[in-house]
Amino acid sequence: xxxxxxxxxxxxxxxLAEDGGASPLSRNLHNLSLQPSNATARPPPQTDTxxxxxxxxxxxxxxxxxxxxxxxxxxxxKMCESCVDRIFSHGPAPCPIAGCKRTLxxxxxxxxxxxxLKVEREVDIRKRVAKAMNKCESDFETLKDYNDYLETVESxxxxxxxKVDVDDTERRLRLWEDAQKAExxxxxxxxxxxxxxxxxxxxxxxxxxxxGATQRKLxxxxxxxxxxxxPPAADDKAPxxxxxxxxxxxxxxxxxxxxxxxxxGWSFDPQFYVLQEDYNTPWLxxxxxxxxxxxxxYDITDFYDRALGDAFSGFGVFIEEEVKARKGSAKAKKGTxxxxxxxASNGAVKDVDxxxxx
Amino acid sequence: xxxxxxxxxxTSTQYKHWSFTPAQLASQRRKTNARASARVRANVAxxxxxxxxxxxxxxANASASETDRTGSGVDTxxxxxxxADHEVDCLTQDEEMRLVDTxxxxxxxxxxxxxxxxxxxxxxxxFLRRFYLFNSPMTYEGQNISRTAMFIANKTEGNHTSVxxxxxxxxxxxxxxxxxxxYLLVQALRFNFEIRHPFxxxxxxxxxxxxxxxxxxxxxxxxxxxxxxxxxxxxxxxxKPGGPPTQLAVPALEKRVADAYAFASNVLKTAALLTDAYFxxxxxxxxxxxxxLADEPLTLFYLSAKLPPTHxxxxxxxxxxxxxxxxxxxxxxxxxxxxxxDAKAARNKADAALIKKLRSCRDPDKLDLVxxxxxxxxxxxxxxxxxxxxxxxxxxxxxxxxxxEADEFWGPELAKNGGRPV
Numbered sequence: 127x128x129x130x131x132x133x134x135x136x137x138x139x140x141x142l143a144e145d146g147g148a149s150p151l152s153r154n155l156h157n158l159s160l161q162p163s164n165a166t167a168r169p170p171p172q173t174d175t176x177x178x179x180x181x182x183x184x185x186x187x188x189x190x191x192x193x194x195x196x197x198x199x200x201x202x203x204k205m206c207e208s209c210v211d212r213i214f215s216h217g218p219a220p221c222p223i224a225g226c227k228r229t230l231x232x233x234x235x236x237x238x239x240x241x242x243l244k245v246e247r248e249v250d251i252r253k254r255v256a257k258a259m260n261k262c263e264s265d266f267e268t269l270k271d272y273n274d275y276l277e278t279v280e281s282x283x284x285x286x287x288x289k290v291d292v293d294d295t296e297r298r299l300r301l302w303e304d305a306q307k308a309e310x311x312x313x314x315x316x317x318x319x320x321x322x323x324x325x326x327x328x329x330x331x332x333x334x335x336x337x338g339a340t341q342r343k344l345x346x347x348x349x350x351x352x353x354x355x356x357p358p359a360a361d362d363k364a365p366x367x368x369x370x371x372x373x374x375x376x377x378x379x380x381x382x383x384x385x386x387x388x389x390x391g392w393s394f395d396p397q398f399y400v401l402q403e404d405y406n407t408p409w410l411x412x413x414x415x416x417x418x419x420x421x422x423x424y425d426i427t428d429f430y431d432r433a434l435g436d437a438f439s440g441f442g443v444f445i446e447e448e449v450k451a452r453k454g455s456a457k458a459k460k461g462t463x464x465x466x467x468x469x470a471s472n473g474a475v476k477d478v479d480x481x482x483x484x
Numbered sequence: 485x486x487x488x489x490x491x492x493x494x495t496s497t498q499y500k501h502w503s504f505t506p507a508q509l510a511s512q513r514r515k516t517n518a519r520a521s522a523r524v525r526a527n528v529a530x531x532x533x534x535x536x537x538x539x540x541x542x543x544a545n546a547s548a549s550e551t552d553r554t555g556s557g558v559d560t561x562x563x564x565x566x567x568a569d570h571e572v573d574c575l576t577q578d579e580e581m582r583l584v585d586t587x588x589x590x591x592x593x594x595x596x597x598x599x600x601x602x603x604x605x606x607x608x609x610x611f612l613r614r615f616y617l618f619n620s621p622m623t624y625e626g627q628n629i630s631r632t633a634m635f636i637a638n639k640t641e642g643n644h645t646s647v648x649x650x651x652x653x654x655x656x657x658x659x660x661x662x663x664x665x666x667y668l669l670v671q672a673l674r675f676n677f678e679i680r681h682p683f684x685x686x687x688x689x690x691x692x693x694x695x696x697x698x699x700x701x702x703x704x705x706x707x708x709x710x711x712x713x714x715x716x717x718x719x720x721x722x723x724k725p726g727g728p729p730t731q732l733a734v735p736a737l738e739k740r741v742a743d744a745y746a747f748a749s750n751v752l753k754t755a756a757l758l759t760d761a762y763f764x765x766x767x768x769x770x771x772x773x774x775x776x777l778a779d780e781p782l783t784l785f786y787l788s789a790k791l792p793p794t795h796x797x798x799x800x801x802x803x804x805x806x807x808x809x810x811x812x813x814x815x816x817x818x819x820x821x822x823x824x825x826d827a828k829a830a831r832n833k834a835d836a837a838l839i840k841k842l843r844s845c846r847d848p849d850k851l852d853l854v855x856x857x858x859x860x861x862x863x864x865x866x867x868x869x870x871x872x873x874x875x876x877x878x879x880x881x882x883x884x885x886x887x888x889e890a891d892e893f894w895g896p897e898l899a900k901n902g903g904r905p906v
Binding site: 391392393394395396397398399400401402405406407408410430432433434435436437438439440441442443444445446448449450 | 485486487488489490492493494499503504505506508680682684685686687688689690691692694695698700701702703704705742764765766767768769771772790791797800801804
């Protein structure tokens with residue numbers, strides 16, 4: 127029987143590790159883990175027999191070498207795969223470990239990564255906190271602000287790990303997550319606020335539902351917390367973001383991407399003609415509504431534009447002046463002249479053009 | 485960032501590489517002529533020296549090249565019995581220009597004969613003119629080049645015909661002969677295939693003039709006149725410059741516009757192609773000058789609708805158009821109605837004499853373009869005259885080395901007959 131009760135100090139640590147996540151135990155477990163003298167005094171035995179026995183069905187690895195143990199991050203109670211299949215196949219069910227009433231779902235069971243379940247749990251918590259509190263140094267005005275932020279994050283993490291003030295911390299973390307999400311996807315929140323569907327449970331109700339039974343009993347308006355930076359007063363203007371950090375720069379949303387312009391900002395601006403809707407010219411009449419041309423997507427206005435563009439492209443170009451004014455060509459001419467001279471000095475007079483392809 | 489029509493023209497190769505001042509044109513032609521004459525003299529002298537060294541083979545050689553020559557259809561200067569000390573009488577720059585003009589006229593007839601679209605003929609003629617700006621008729625013979633130029637123009641303008649079909653239009657011309665100078669020509673064109681013609685521009689102007697005549701014209705933003713006002717002004721235009729104002733009804737005005745278009749279009753298809761207009765002026769200037777020749781008051785009126793007379797560029801534009809119009813009007817296709825039959829006959833005689841003179845001063849190295857072309861390819865004919873012996877040999881050795889290398893790696897080539905014993 128693996129009862130999640132407090133054991134005598136002489137109880138083997140492995141048993142404690144097994145029940146690591148159970149909430150009534152966490153403080154004691156932490157106390158134990160913080161006692162290095164204890165750990166060094168009683169090293170765990172080399173042959174760990176109890177960890178090979180499923181606490182639910184009592185089957186042992188000795189009989190079934192393929193047995194796998196799974197844990198659920200809800201309470202971190204270990205049980206074998208066949209127990210998980212048996213108990214949770216038909217939907218969520220309470221944890222079969224005595225004293226643990228948490229509702230578990232099969233989908234969330236997984237193999238444990240660390241042998242020590244405390245470590246496993248801490249890693250999970252840190253992962254979650256790091257996902258929500260993802261500011262970096264460049265987001266803050268000064269290094270001190272950033273360090274204050276890091277300190278807040280760390281105390282928040284330890285609150286969760288050590289189960290100190292869990293409800294309030296959880297609430298604030300959730301508020302922070304929502305605020306971050308709203309900042310990143312402003313359209314999603316606008317849409318949600320615009321048409322709240324009365325048939326569906328509201329967002330906050332959903333959040334409450336997700337919370338555990340113990341949390342549900344507690345009132346949610348606990349804004350008085352001593353640790354961490356002072357939470358902002360519930361204002362009408364600024365919604366409670368859970369945390370407020372001094373010196374946190376406001377996030378600047380990136381510019382919305384402009385539509386692609388194949389001409390790179392250039393546009394054709396005719397100065398010598400104004401394109402009309404239609405031109406009535408006898409020789410154009412047969413093409414205007416001939417299905418032979420229209421079927422292929424031919425548009426007569428393209429011809430108008432092109433004809434008028436041709437009519438005036440170069441209208442204001444005076445070759446005599448511009449050719450004389452060309453600077454680059456003078457250099458080029460010099461270059462070719464030199465080349466010709468070189469070719470001529472080579473012996474026989476050569477042709478101007480590059481006759482030999484090789 | 486805004487681009488105007490002029491900016492778009494300045495991006496064209498026609499503006500960048502094929503626009504010249506008259507002085508540049510003349511100096512380039514002088515240079516080309518001098519270089520070609522020197523080449524012809526040097527090559528003829530070399531050939532004579534070779535022939536003098538081999539007196540026994542001279543006759544055999546002569547007869548051999550006689551048979552070769554029938555392919556190109558041109559008599560060579562090298563085989564005419566001239567004494568060694570006689571200097572070759574090369575064409576002068578003016579004669580060269582006249583010859584090129586003759587080639588261009590023939591190309592125009594060729595286009596008509598083959599019923600090519602106007603753009604194809606026009607492009608072909610401009611290719612010819614561009615080619616002969618940097619090459620001399622003494623070096624490359626006009627008939628071959630104009631055939632190929634027209635073939636390339638067909639491809640450029642999207643009027644595709646296979647080379648066999650194209651060659652079949654000419655008597656005694658093979659596809660090889662059409663293709664032989666192709667690369668040479670394209671190289672001389674600096675791979676600039678686009679020719680900006682004034683034809684479509686003329687159509688655009690005609691469209692606008694018709695709208696003006698009907699009173700539907702949309703004036704430029706700077707122009708304060710209404711479309712009806714433009715129409716009224718247009719109806720009062722004099723028929724001749726400086727003539728009395730008229731009062732034309734709309735149909736009559738439309739006819740006037742249509743007549744001017746027909747005349748200008750004809751000028752663009754002949755005189756504009758056969759002169760240096762494309763080198764010296766831009767397409768809008770060319771079509772406006774042609775229109776100016778057709779109906780001066782109308783054109784100037786149209787010009788004032790585009791460029792008010794108070795505009796600083798107006799006077800310069802009018803001067804340019806007048807100069808271009810003078811160039812077009814000076815061409816003989818424009819004046820052919822007024823020239824007498826005697827003058828025409830004299831001109832034809834002069835042309836014939838010129839072609840005869842050309843035959844006596846052709847570059848002997850460039851006579852057989854087909855052979856030259858083959859020599860440059862991988863299947864070079866052994867001992868072809870064009871390629872120096874050393875070069876051909878070196879290339880052959882190189883090729884054999886590559887082949888050997890490839891055979892070592894990939895194995896030798898498979899037998900053509902599928903391995904069956906022959």
